[in-house]
Amino acid sequence: xxxxxxxxxxxxxxxxxxxxxxxxxxxxxxxxxxxxxxxxxxxxxxxxxxxxxxxxxxxxxxxxxxxxxxxxxxxxxxxxxxxxxxxxxxxxxxxxxxxxxxxxxxxxxxxxxxxxxxxxxxxxxxxxxxxxxxxxxxxxxxxxxxxxxxxxxxxxxxxxxxxxxxxxxxxxxxxxxxxxxxxxxxxxxxxxxxxxxxxxxxxxxxxxxxxxxxxxxxxxxxxxxxxxxxxxxxxxxxxxxxxxxxxxxxxxxxxxxxxxxxxxxxxxx
Amino acid sequence: xxxxxxxxxxxxxxxxxxxxxxxxxxxxxxxxxxxxxxxxxxxxxxxxxxxxxxxxxxxxxxxxxxxxxxxxxxxxxxx
Numbered sequence: 001x002x003x004x005x006x007x008x009x010x011x012x013x014x015x016x017x018x019x020x021x022x023x024x025x026x027x028x029x030x031x032x033x034x035x036x037x038x039x040x041x042x043x044x045x046x047x048x049x050x051x052x053x054x055x056x057x058x059x060x061x062x063x064x065x066x067x068x069x070x071x072x073x074x075x076x077x078x079x080x081x082x083x084x085x086x087x088x089x090x091x092x093x094x095x096x097x098x099x100x101x102x103x104x105x106x107x108x109x110x111x112x113x114x115x116x117x118x119x120x121x122x123x124x125x126x127x128x129x130x131x132x133x134x135x136x137x138x139x140x141x142x143x144x145x146x147x148x149x150x151x152x153x154x155x156x157x158x159x160x161x162x163x164x165x166x167x168x169x170x171x172x173x174x175x176x177x178x179x180x181x182x183x184x185x186x187x188x189x190x191x192x193x194x195x196x197x198x199x200x201x202x203x204x205x206x207x208x209x210x211x212x213x214x215x216x217x218x219x220x221x222x223x224x225x226x227x228x229x230x231x232x233x234x235x236x237x238x239x240x241x242x243x244x245x246x247x248x249x250x251x252x253x254x255x256x257x258x259x260x261x262x263x264x265x266x267x268x269x
Numbered sequence: 270x271x272x273x274x275x276x277x278x279x280x281x282x283x284x285x286x287x288x289x290x291x292x293x294x295x296x297x298x299x300x301x302x303x304x305x306x307x308x309x310x311x312x313x314x315x316x317x318x319x320x321x322x323x324x325x326x327x328x329x330x331x332x333x334x335x336x337x338x339x340x341x342x343x344x345x346x347x348x
Binding site (some may be wrong): 019093096198199203224248251255256 | 305321325329331332342
């Protein structure tokens with residue numbers, strides 16, 4: 001258990017520690033490229049449990065969408081109806097939040113939504129790894145959105161994209177304050193976009209394991225073990241809440257992507 | 270006091286203090302959902318069209334609470 005290197009030994013201070021579930025396990029490695037041999041230098045390429053569950057997520061999404069729509073019945077079956085509902089849901093989300101011009105970004109939004117949704121729901125299975133509970137994964141997705149907005153904004157609008165930072169109808173002395181604030185708020189978008197998903201999933205899973213740990217600790221307390229029913233009930237209720245959060249955060253990530261894409265296409269406020 | 274122990278103590282106290290920030294986010298999320306509900310009860314016909322705005326405001330507010338959680342986690346595991 002690698003938590004001792006910086007002073008806090010979580011494993012020994014807490015017998016049922018809730019952080020262990022986020023540990024990256026390496027299945028096989030292709031070796032380290034570059035670097036001078038010290039730990040942390042060079043690029044270490046390995047197939048980990050995170051990579052396995054990302055591949056599994058993409059595989060399940062692809063298999064489900066292909067199998068459910070390959071029959072293409074006029075009267076859809078259950079799976080075809082579900083995938084058509086998901087498609088229509090994201091399609092209308094892009095239309096209403098980003099405008100009809102943004103419909104060319106529908107594949108991006110749909111891919112992000114499906115990946116986050118299925119990865120979050122996979123995380124709810126016991127002993128499954130939650131891909132979205134790692135900042136590097138959510139940051140990669142948020143940066144894809146950020147650079148899409150930035151590059152497409154300049155491609156589509158040219159220099160007029162900078163109007164995004166200059167709200168119209170504001171007297172110029174106020175602009176001296178407003179423009180830096182707008183620039184900072186634009187630059188902090190990928191930060192908040194990635195941290196929101198990461199923090200929600202991480203906090204939710206830690207809370208679940210904390211209550212689970214309470215149940216185990218109380219069961220070892222002899223007759224008082226009957227009290228364990230309280231944290232157990234709480235854990236059951238929180239599991240329900242986590243399913244809500246899993247779907248809600250996928251939705252929120254997709255909505256925010258649409259809102260940011262709207263800015264790329266219509267930079268004037 | 271042993272400097273290592275003092276460092277550990279500072280980390281743990283700091284992480285605890287950082288979590289106070291989540292209270293502010295809790296107030297903000299409560300205001301958003303409370304106002305949505307009162308608005309929706311006054312004009313139920315307009316409620317459905319504002320659901321996306323509700324979730325957007327909720328997400329933006331909640332992010333600030335998540336920031337304080339991240340500060341606490343950074344203090345515990347990264348500093």
